[in-house]
Amino acid sequence: xxxxxxxTDQQIWDLAKSQGLDPFAVHCEVVPASxxxxxxxxxxxxxxxxxxxxxxxxxxxxxxxxxxNKLYEMVINADPAYAFxxxxxxxxxxxxVRAHVMGHVDFFRHNVHFSQTQxxxxxxxxxxxxRVRQYEFExxxxxVEGLLDAALAxxxxxxxxNPPLTRRERxxxxxxxxxxxxxxxKPETSTRSYEIRPHDRGDRDVLRYIMTxxxxxxxxxxxILGMVRDEMLxxxxxxxxxxxxxxxxxxxxxxxxxxxxxxxxxVVNYARLHASVTAPIPYQLNPYAMGYAIFRDLAxxxxxxxxxxxxxxxxxxxxxxxxxxxxxxxxxxxxxxGVDHDxxxxxxxxxxxxxxxxxxxxxxxxxxxxxxxxxxxxxxGELYLIHRxxxxxxxxxxxxxxxxxxxxxxxxxxxxxxxxxxxxxxxSYDGQTHTKAxx
Amino acid sequence: MAGYVPDWTLQRKGSTDQARHQQxxxxxxxxxxxxxxxxxxxxxxxxxxxVRVPIRNLEEYRFRFNPWQxxxxxxxxxxxxxxxxxxxxxxPTPRGPGQGPGSPGEMPGIxxxxxxxxxxxxxxxxxxxxxxxxxxxxxxxxxxxxxFKFRDISKRGLMGNxxxxxxxxxxxxxxxxxxxxxxxxxNPDDLRFKTWVETTVEDNNAVVIAxxxxxxxxxxxxxQTARTFAFWMLRxxxxxxxxVDVVFIVHxxxxxxxxxxxxxxxxxxGGTKVSSAYELCWDVIQARYPPHRWNxxxxxxxxxxxxxxxxxxxxxxxxxxMLPVVNVFGxxxxxxxxxxxxxxxxxxxxxxxxxxxxxxxxxxxIYTALKKFFPxxxxx
Numbered sequence: 001x002x003x004x005x006x007x008t009d010q011q012i013w014d015l016a017k018s019q020g021l022d023p024f025a026v027h028c029e030v031v032p033a034s035x036x037x038x039x040x041x042x043x044x045x046x047x048x049x050x051x052x053x054x055x056x057x058x059x060x061x062x063x064x065x066x067x068x069n070k071l072y073e074m075v076i077n078a079d080p081a082y083a084f085x086x087x088x089x090x091x092x093x094x095x096x097v098r099a100h101v102m103g104h105v106d107f108f109r110h111n112v113h114f115s116q117t118q119x120x121x122x123x124x125x126x127x128x129x130x131r132v133r134q135y136e137f138e139x140x141x142x143x144v145e146g147l148l149d150a151a152l153a154x155x156x157x158x159x160x161x162n163p164p165l166t167r168r169e170r171x172x173x174x175x176x177x178x179x180x181x182x183x184x185x186k187p188e189t190s191t192r193s194y195e196i197r198p199h200d201r202g203d204r205d206v207l208r209y210i211m212t213x214x215x216x217x218x219x220x221x222x223x224i225l226g227m228v229r230d231e232m233l234x235x236x237x238x239x240x241x242x243x244x245x246x247x248x249x250x251x252x253x254x255x256x257x258x259x260x261x262x263x264x265x266x267v268v269n270y271a272r273l274h275a276s277v278t279a280p281i282p283y284q285l286n287p288y289a290m291g292y293a294i295f296r297d298l299a300x301x302x303x304x305x306x307x308x309x310x311x312x313x314x315x316x317x318x319x320x321x322x323x324x325x326x327x328x329x330x331x332x333x334x335x336x337x338g339v340d341h342d343x344x345x346x347x348x349x350x351x352x353x354x355x356x357x358x359x360x361x362x363x364x365x366x367x368x369x370x371x372x373x374x375x376x377x378x379x380x381g382e383l384y385l386i387h388r389x390x391x392x393x394x395x396x397x398x399x400x401x402x403x404x405x406x407x408x409x410x411x412x413x414x415x416x417x418x419x420x421x422x423x424x425x426x427x428s429y430d431g432q433t434h435t436k437a438x439x
Numbered sequence: 440m441a442g443y444v445p446d447w448t449l450q451r452k453g454s455t456d457q458a459r460h461q462q463x464x465x466x467x468x469x470x471x472x473x474x475x476x477x478x479x480x481x482x483x484x485x486x487x488x489x490v491r492v493p494i495r496n497l498e499e500y501r502f503r504f505n506p507w508q509x510x511x512x513x514x515x516x517x518x519x520x521x522x523x524x525x526x527x528x529x530x531p532t533p534r535g536p537g538q539g540p541g542s543p544g545e546m547p548g549i550x551x552x553x554x555x556x557x558x559x560x561x562x563x564x565x566x567x568x569x570x571x572x573x574x575x576x577x578x579x580x581x582x583x584x585x586x587f588k589f590r591d592i593s594k595r596g597l598m599g600n601x602x603x604x605x606x607x608x609x610x611x612x613x614x615x616x617x618x619x620x621x622x623x624x625x626n627p628d629d630l631r632f633k634t635w636v637e638t639t640v641e642d643n644n645a646v647v648i649a650x651x652x653x654x655x656x657x658x659x660x661x662x663q664t665a666r667t668f669a670f671w672m673l674r675x676x677x678x679x680x681x682x683v684d685v686v687f688i689v690h691x692x693x694x695x696x697x698x699x700x701x702x703x704x705x706x707x708x709g710g711t712k713v714s715s716a717y718e719l720c721w722d723v724i725q726a727r728y729p730p731h732r733w734n735x736x737x738x739x740x741x742x743x744x745x746x747x748x749x750x751x752x753x754x755x756x757x758x759x760x761m762l763p764v765v766n767v768f769g770x771x772x773x774x775x776x777x778x779x780x781x782x783x784x785x786x787x788x789x790x791x792x793x794x795x796x797x798x799x800x801x802x803x804x805i806y807t808a809l810k811k812f813f814p815x816x817x818x819x
Contacts, residue, residue: 034453037453038452038453041453042452042453049452049455049456049459050456051456051459051460051463052460052499053453053456054453054454054455054456054457054458054459054460055456055457055460055497057453057454057456057457058457058460058461061453067615067616088613088616088617090617152499153499153500153501154501154502156501156502157502280514280515280516281514282513282515283511283513283525284513284514285512285513285514286514289514290514332514333514333515333516333517334512334513334514335512335513335514335515335519335521336510336511336512336513337510337511337513337525338507338509338510338511339507339508339528342527342528343524343525343526343527343528344524344525344526344527344528345521345522345523345524345525346519346520346521346522346523346525347510347521348521349521354512357509357510357512358512360509361509361511361512366504367502367503368502368503368504370502387502391509392504392505392508392509393504393505393508394502394503394504394505395503395504395505395506396505398498398500398501398502398503399502401498401500402500402501402502404500405500
């Protein structure tokens with residue numbers, strides 16, 4: 001190896017600033033693969049334990065061990081931001097990765113959808129992990145695991161723009177409860193549901209609704225639901241800006257690398273790195289390639305002001321809708337594929353169809369919209385959910401199993417109204433049996 | 440980075456949660472054991488066969504869209520044309536071995552969970568549930584012999600125990616990962632050491648005397664069941680004893696000793712005299728397997744349609760003679776109907792802790808039968 005020196009963390013940060021980026025302070029840490037892959041599986045270091053993260057970790061680590069894919073870095077949306085780099089990266093690779101990180105951190109700081117995220121999430125998740133551990137100790141591991149299984153099944157059904165709940169809102173039942181007085185006129189908690197459960201309509205924050213109004217849950221269980229919800233609210237903006245965020249970082253790693261004085265070999269190497277990061281993935285979209293191409297195109301056509309504006313106000317849906325042009329669809333070789341008579345075939349390369357379908361698939365981060373219709377259905381405290389059908393049916397076997405988890409949390413029978421093949425349908429689960437009824 | 444470098448080896452949440460996931464897979468498999476152990480492809484394989492078992496409980500269920508209803512956007516290098524066929528749609532409920540065409544791994548959105556299960560995995564799960572009751576130290580096991588077993592590999596160890604082959608491999612792997620094929624500079628992380636445990640080898644032996652009714656009334660299902668049962672019984676005993684002898688006896692009205700292949704294949708016509716088999720069994724024990732030196736496991740498969748009540752009585756007499764010297768005597772009655780045979784009712788009067796009877800009416804009963812013959816006890 002030659003002994004030329006690469007820029008320090010501070011120098012790259014200064015360079016990013018001079019080019020117009022405005023990231024938080026960034027703390028870089030070099031870690032071994034097992035640690036980086038663990039962070040990636042949990043999405044953030046120090047998060048609570050659950051077997052599903054272990055499963056993700058195992059899958060990622062195995063792919064890495066077999067050389068199938070490689071993760072170069074992981075960035076945490078925090079102030080100051082944290083970046084974890086792989087210890088087996090070369091100095092050039094880590095310089096490249098640092099430049100990439102600057103793009104991410106600038107995006108976290110300035111994209112409006114992140115404005116409500118908790119920037120101290122690293123501390124928050126470790127406190128969560130600590131509390132969950134405490135609950136495991138107090139109430140038993142299987143109990144905590146069962147609750148987490150159920151909570152994680154519906155974690156995506158939160159309302160993103162809300163700021164995270166304060167502690168006071170999170171545990172209404174506990175605060176409301178006055179042990180001495182309540183017993184005088186409320187002999188059993190089970191009768192309570194009758195009086196207080198409102199007939200709210202259209203609450204999309206299913207997790208919060210259950211957390212607040214289920215009379216099945218103990219305080220510690222409500223607390224865990226609240227933690228799962230807080231964490232999901234933190235990740236939600238990342239889910240809806242995946243293409244933009246990776247595109248912005250990829251656009252800037254090139255722009256920043258070009259400012260460095262590198263020898264020819266290094267230039268070839270980083271160009272190769274960029275090419276491998278933006279290479280097409282079979283049957284999928286590469287968010288790096290897509291976001292990079294759009295930002296570059298936009299910068300060429302409309303200048304820096306336009307890309308900085310997009311970075312600040314768009315999410316993937318509006319970004320694609322506004323800036324994915326006909327020539328970009330052609331340059332990126334985008335196409336649609338799908339099922340035709342039990343076969344998977346290429347459907348079209350027509351740019352508007354591709355763009356529209358892409359936008360559709362990104363709406364609500366690709367997750368079905370589920371709303372609470374009634375928390376006192378049948379006047380028996382049953383929970384009635386509605387899937388707001390927008391053209392695509394639910395995976396019914398999955399929905400049934402998810403409904404079981406909902407029932408675990410709600411305690412009484414639960415119902416989900418949806419459509420399949422144009423017919424209205426209600427799936428119900430009462431704790432023992434599933435039923436299906438057409439409306 | 441100057442100064443403080445954290446010790447990342449302390450970081451192990453990922454592996455702990457991974458272990459919990461593996462444990463959940465194991466639990467799920469355990470629930471499927473009654474079906475798994477009768478899986479023909481497992482029993483007839485040489486031991487290297489792997490079956491894929493779908494595990495429903497470990498999917499992360501959530502509200503999601505029907506994965507194949509909407510078209511999916513994707514990216515290529517421009518080579519695909521509208522109408523090109525990419526593959527077959529994978530079945531929504533894959534089951535057992537033999538997947539349809541097309542490899543689901545490449546297509547996004549298909550994430551059912553399957554475990555690859557080998558014969559050894561199933562054995563491990565099954566044998567955890569079995570035990571050897573009434574195991575007595577036999578004279579032959581004079582002294583436990585100490586032995587060293589190298590059975591683990593670790594990253595730290597004595598240079599003398601360096602596992603050169605594995606260390607070389609780690610070095611190659613590490614460089615390959617960094618895109619430099621071939622052997623490169625050594626790093627302490629590459630080194631692998633053998634570590635050992637001290638064990639004591641108990642010197643003990645067992646003999647299985649397998650008896651099977653080959654009279655006309657034993658059909659295919661009965662043959663298959665006897666075969667599967669014997670397979671697991673032998674495998675279990677071989678995992679417990681240093682050496683296991685097996686004596687195969689078949690009988691109709693007369694009994695004779697046969698080879699293993701004959702034992703599983705023979706099918707003859709004629710009546711049934713169970714006492715002939717028990718008599719031969721008793722002779723074999725007395726002549727070749729003195730009970731003070733051998734753990735003896737006689738096992739009899741029949742449909743219970745014995746010749747006469749007189750023969751049933753003779754059979755019980757032989758049985759009573761043998762029971763004090765055997766570890767467990769098993770009688771498995773394989774029948775598809777629901778009635779009780781004369782032999783079974785004769786046996787049912789006999790109460791002895793070492794005599795176990797079981798009726799096998801369906802494949803899944805084999806699991807129950809194994810657990811009954813080899814119950815796991817506190818000391819077992």
